[in-house]
Amino acid sequence: MDYNSSEAQKEINRIIQNALREDVGDGDHSSLSCIPNTATGKARLLVKDEGILAGVAFAQAVFKAVDPNLKLDIKIKDGSPVKYGDESFYVTGSSQSILKAERLALNAMQRMSAIATKTRAFVDLLEGTKTQILDTRKTTPGIRILEKWAVDIGGGVNHRFGLYDMIMLKDNHIDFAGGVSKAIQKTQKYLKDMNRDLKIVVEARNMDEIKEILTNEGVYRILIDNFNYENTRKAVELIGDQCLTESSGGITLDTALKYAECGVDFISSGSLTHSVYNIDLSLKAVHE
Incomplete structure (x- = not known):
């Protein structure tokens, strides 16, 4: 499958919307309660393991779905070998938006990276x-x-x-x-x-x-x-x-x-x- 095809992207977007529905519900009240909606920030994706990185493109789609104004600066792409301390990307923009997308992006990347790592070992x-x-x-x-x-x-x-x-x-x-x-x-x-x-x-x-x-x-x-x-x-x-x-x-x-x-x-x-x-x-x- 071409994962950039319109068919694949539709399925990926369905997963994102359903996962956000499951996680966010009627609002991320942890962030809403203590972070102003005008606050902006920057975060980095930190690798704390060794393996093959996967899910960067998916994380990019997650951040875009949550807030199109979030900006990603990708340093390490999908399929690259990574080690402890590597930084895959930086995301900048609304602090509330970053936190809303955080868990979905991480959960997917952690599992996808594990699968890519095991697959690469067989290859x-x-x-x-x-x-x-x-x-x-x-x-x-x-x-x-x-x-x-x-x-x-x-x-x-x-x-x-x-x-x-x-x-x-x-x-x-x-x-x-x-x-x-x-x-x-x-x-x-x-x-x-x-x-x-x-x-x-x-x-x-x-x-x-x-x-x-x-x-x-x-x-x-x-x-x-x-x-x-x-x-x-x-x-x-x-x-x-x-x-x-x-x-x-x-x-x-x-x-x-x-x-x-x-x-x-x-x-x-x-x-x-x-x-x-x-x-x-x-x-x-x-x-x-």
Whole structure:
């Protein structure tokens, strides 16, 4: 996805408006009670950790949504490595506006930076292989685009964004449909009837299912799920160039390279978005 596209920006703005509704309610009374509405100030985004910075562009959108008159001076951009003591940006303008936007900007940046950092660790690990790291739909409800944006910033590849932009036939689909071939054939008929052009990914639980998938045409990628290294290599050899290959199932930084060395095109990991520890960031007033 192009995160600068009008479609992406609409979704990002919806997230911002909903988050501000949740946080601000009928007013930031902490600020309203003790800071004059004419007061102006300056604050800096301070990094108190190490990792890959993400969410700067989102923070910029947050500050703009809260107060178009706020000015940002960006020193470190998304995707940059950062260390303790680095300053990502300065924001100047209404003190009340800065404080109103502070928590939303920080919460998003801390999580996005954590996701980008973990993604970059996988990308660096897989350097020199043909394998790319994919994210999944295992994201926080309501902010998926932010988490997938962070994966993109970290150098990973976005998988499908939802149930609407790719067909993915997993174990339950196959079982409910009555088998691998029936699931694929029903899917292809559905796409033809609906005049839809969607890629088809099919999950395989064992070598027999892979063999059956290969008897069907039109499969874009086979998901080799929960295979060990030896069987993954055998699966990749069997599939050849008939379609792309993906390994998944509890793959970690400790095991990813071994799966990549089996020759798969992709490794997918839900841990990129569901198992991260926020990067420590804070917004501090600047006294001039």
